Amino acid sequence: MTATPAHTALWPAPHARGAVDATVHVPGSKSVTNRALVLAALASEPGWLRRPLRSRDTLLMAGALRAMGVGIEETVSSNSATTHVDSGTGTGTATGPGEAWRVIPSTLHGPATVDVGNAGTVMRFLPPVATLADGPVRFDGDPRSYERPLHGVIDALRALGARIDDEGRGALPLTVHGGGALDGGPVEIDASSSSQFVSALLLSAPRFNQGVEVRHTGSSLPSLPHIRMTVDMLRAVGAQVDTPESGGEPNVWRVTPGALLGRDLTIEPDLSNAQPFLAAALVTGGTVVIPDWPEHTTQPGDRLREIFTEMGGSCELTERGLEFTGSGAVHGIEVDLGEVGELTPGIAAVAALADSPSTLRGVAHLRLHETDRLAALTKEINELGGDVTETADGLHIRPRPLHGGVFHTYDDHRMATAGAIIGLAVEGVEIENVATTAKTLPDFPELWAGMLGN
Incomplete structure (x- = not known):
């Protein structure tokens, strides 16, 4: 049958x-888990993520970082999540084997292939990381991922000195030809279709030679709390970030280049x-x-x-x-x-x-x-x-x-x-x-x- x-x-x-x-x-926050994975991968020392979400999107992020050379060790080796439900009390909890992940930064490398699935955080946060790899990194994913906007990240990275092959689509699939470093500096983007365009550039910016100054030029910016989440998490690992909320220009975010700390973070x-x-x-x-x-x-x-x-x-x-x-x-x-x-x-x-x-x-x-x-x-x-x-x-x-x-x-x-x-x-x-x-x-x-x- x-x-x-x-x-x-x-x-x-x-x-x-x-x-x-x-x-x-x-279970833990996907948005926090995937941002924490990126920041830990770019840190200057190992770090811990405790109670991370273990789901398709976060496993895709972890797998992509591993493909580029980052060490990610789970405290339990089982391959499937476990659910505990007490039907007598109506109490349920979902826990995964990755109750703690140790992230060990390494020199990023290519060639590598990244499967983004249909995860916006993976398809948008990792091309900037890939510019820091020594070699090409190819990004592909589910059919729906080809239809989701990525032009904001692609155009911005090109303006900052990256070489990206996307055959003019402004979308997946694409290849980032990492050169081991990226100049960075000022860049203008229209992030009105996704706040993740801004977060993507900010997360990797401390590793860019000049940091980054991201200026949003479009109409209203959706999902501002997610940008605030990115900024707070950057500051928590030692990055210097200037934002509109901290007295900076409207719709402008600046990140200064510098080393990121490895932290011990419990995911909300x-x-x-x-x-x-x-x-x-x-x-x-x-x-x-x-x-x-x-x-x-x-x-x-x-x-x-x-x-x-x-x-x-x-x-x-x-x-x-x-x-x-x-x-x-x-x-x-x-x-x-x-x-x-x-x-x-x-x-x-x-x-x-x-x-x-x-x-x-x-x-x-x-x-x-x-x-x-x-x-x-x-x-x-x-x-x-x-x-x-x-x-x-x-x-x-x-x-x-x-x-x-x-x-x-x-x-x-x-x-x-x-x-x-x-x-x-x-x-x-x-x-x-x-x-x-x-x-x-x-x-x-x-x-x-x-x-x-x-």
């Missing part, structure tokens, strides 16, 4: 029989990946606790406290973690998500179950993510009976009684978790390719079942 391919398999989204009451240990939980679990409390009128929620963070997911409270919940930071409780009612919201666009799919799913309309603005750039998230959300929610329309920069959602059906994911992890949220309140929802959640949230189905006490 032939097994059903993962990308076509249907997962019956569990329907909540009542209010959830669970503690969910969310991924607050964006906490979203579906918090949404479960909101949708079912229950309570979910997320341990180790940081008091201060640059993660965009921290804004969920504000957004989901406005949509009908309440939350409190306690010794247990973030305790979030739904009121039993879900309200619509008008909100600009420009800085936190990755939260849009989960918010759209909750809005489809609300008691009043919602308007989500400022997220036109989501058309260029893992899939066209605005078109995908519109199609999938509407096929379950919803009433969603695309706007120039977002979605307008009018709640309607929903029914079961297949919720397609388009190989997008956040589409899968959005469908699971709807499935809590709507019987008969089946998620196509729930396995795509492994991109950033290993063992999501087991965590979801554990939360529900299944």
